[in-house]
Amino acid sequence: MTQQNAARNPGLYGGKSSRRITVRDIAAAKRRGEKWPMLTAYDAMTASVFDEAGIPVMLVGDSMGNTHLGYDSTVPVTLDEMTMLSAAVVRGTRRALIVGDLPFGSYQEGPAQALRSATRLLKEAGVGAVKLEGGERSADQIRLLVEAGIPVMAHVGLTPQSVLAFGGHPVQGRGEEAAQQLLRDAKAVQDAGAFAVVLELVTAELAAEVTRSLHIPTVGIGAGAECDAQVLVWTDMAGMTDWPGGRMPRFVKQYARLRESLGDAAKAFAEDVVSGAYPAPEHSFRS
Ligand code: KIV
Numbered sequence: 001m002t003q004q005n006a007a008r009n010p011g012l013y014g015g016k017s018s019r020r021i022t023v024r025d026i027a028a029a030k031r032r033g034e035k036w037p038m039l040t041a042y043d044a045m046t047a048s049v050f051d052e053a054g055i056p057v058m059l060v061g062d063s064m065g066n067t068h069l070g071y072d073s074t075v076p077v078t079l080d081e082m083t084m085l086s087a088a089v090v091r092g093t094r095r096a097l098i099v100g101d102l103p104f105g106s107y108q109e110g111p112a113q114a115l116r117s118a119t120r121l122l123k124e125a126g127v128g129a130v131k132l133e134g135g136e137r138s139a140d141q142i143r144l145l146v147e148a149g150i151p152v153m154a155h156v157g158l159t160p161q162s163v164l165a166f167g168g169h170p171v172q173g174r175g176e177e178a179a180q181q182l183l184r185d186a187k188a189v190q191d192a193g194a195f196a197v198v199l200e201l202v203t204a205e206l207a208a209e210v211t212r213s214l215h216i217p218t219v220g221i222g223a224g225a226e227c228d229a230q231v232l233v234w235t236d237m238a239g240m241t242d243w244p245g246g247r248m249p250r251f252v253k254q255y256a257r258l259r260e261s262l263g264d265a266a267k268a269f270a271e272d273v274v275s276g277a278y279p280a281p282e283h284s285f286r287s
Contacts, residue, residue, distance in 0.1 A: 012036040012056035021056045021097040023129060023151045023195040030217045030228055038219055038231040042068045042085050044092030046234065051093040058093065059131060059153075059231060060086040062101040062161070067235045074160045077103040079117055086125035099153050100127035104161040107132050111144035118150050131198070133159035135185020139192040146193030154189035156182060157223065158201035169249075171222075173206040186210045186218075198231065199223040201251075222251035 012021060012029050013036050029036055038057040041047035042064045050058060064085055065071040079102075086100040100121040107114035118130045129151035132138055142152045157172040173182045182202065189197050196217045199207045204224025211218045211226050220227030232252065235241045239254040240262075248254070272278035 013054050015054075015056075018095055020095060020128065023097070026057070026097070026195055026217060030215065034228075036217075036229045038229055039234045039237065040064075040067075040231070041089045041092075041098075041234060044088040047089040047092035047096070047098075050234070051096050054095075056096055057099065057229070058089060058096045059099045060089050060101060060125075060127070061131075061233065062103045063233050067233060067241070073163050075104050075163065077101075079103055079106045079120060082106075083120060083125050086121055086127050090126040097128045098126075099129045099131050100125055102130055102132040107138070107141050111141050114141035115144055115148055115150075118145050118152075119148075122150060129153055129195070131155055133161050135182070136188040139188045142189055142192035142194050152192075152194045153196045153198065153219070154192075154194040155198040155200065156185040156189065157199045160200075169201060171201050171203060173202045179203075179206050182206060183210060183213070186214060190214050190216050196229070199227060222249065 011032075011034050012025060026036075036056055038059055039050050039055050040061040040063055041050055041058040042060060047058060060082065062074040062077040062082065064081070065074040065077040068085070069077065069081065071077065082100060082103050086098065090098050102114065102117050102121070106117035114132065121127050121130055130145065131153040132141060133155040135154070135156040138154070142154060145152050158166065158169055160169075163169070173179045183206075186197055186199070194216060196219055197214070198219045198221065199210060200221045200223065202210070202220075202223040204226065207218065207220055207223035208226035211228060217228035219229040219231050221231050233241070236248075236252045237255055239257040240259050241248075242259065269278065
C-alpha cells in the first residue's frame with residue numbers, strides 16, 4: 001500500500017493509527033465489510049517485522065508446538081510455553097492486537113480453569129485476547145471469560161488439539177449433518193460473546209454461509225475466499241516449514257522461500273569461515 005493510500009485508509013491493514021488495535025476496531029471492520037490479514041508469531045523479532053508490515057492481528061498459536069518447539073502436534077504445548085512466547089510477541093509489537101492461544105488441557109476442565117489460564121496470559125504475557133477451540137462444547141468457557149472482560153476468539157471446524165479424535169486433518173462441514181453442526185457451533189460461540197471465530201478446513205460454500213450469517217468476523221484458514229479475514233501460520237506463508245513428505249497443504253500460499261534463503265546464508269557463512277574469507281580486515285579490531 002502506498003503512503004497516500006495508507007493515509008486515506010482507516011482500515012485495520014494500512015490504517016494510520018499507531019495505537020494498539022482493539023476488538024472494537026475488529027467489529028468496525030466487519031461493519032465496513034473490510035477484509036483483514038492475521039499471521040501467527042512466536043518471537044519478538046519476527047513479530048516486530050509483521051508489526052512494521054502493518055499486520056493488524058497476530059496469533060501466538062499453539063502451532064508453536066510444530067513450528068518452534070519440535071513437537072509432532074499442538075497437544076504437548078503447555079501454558080508456561082504459551083505465556084513465555086506470547087510475552088515476547090507482545091514486547092516485539094506496538095500496534096497489532098496480540099491473541100494468545102489457550103493450549104490443550106488449559107480450559108477443557110471447565111469455565112473456572114479457562115478463566116485461570118486466560119487470566120495468566122493477560123497478566124503475565126500482556127495479550128489483548130485469547131483463543132480457544134470448540135463450538136457448542138466451549139460456549140460456557142467463552143461466556144465466563146467474556147463476562148470477566150477477556151476478549152475471546154473462537155475456533156471451529158478442524159480443531160488441531162483434537163487431532164487424535166479426528167484421526168488426521170479432514171475437511172470439515174461436508175454433508176448436511178456436519179454442515180448444520182458447524183453452523184450451530186459458529187452461532188454458539190457468537191452467542192457466548194466471542195469477538196471473532198476461526199474457521200479451519202471448512203468447505204468454501206459453508207464458510208461463506210457462516211460468514212453471512214454471523215455479525216462477528218470469520219477468520220479463514222483453508223476455508224475459502226468469503227471469510228472476513230484470513231490467517232496463515234507464518235512459517236508456511238514465508239516458505240520456512242519443512243513439510244512432512246514434502247506435501248504442502250492445498251490452502252497454503254508461499255510468499256517467500258525463507259528456508260532456502262536461510263540455508264544458503266548458513267552455507268555461505270560456513271564456506272567463508274572454512275576458507276578464511278571471514279572475518280576480513282573490516283570485521284576485525286586493531287590495537
Ligand atoms: O495455532 C495456530 O496457529 C492456529 C491457527 C492455525 C488458526 O490455531
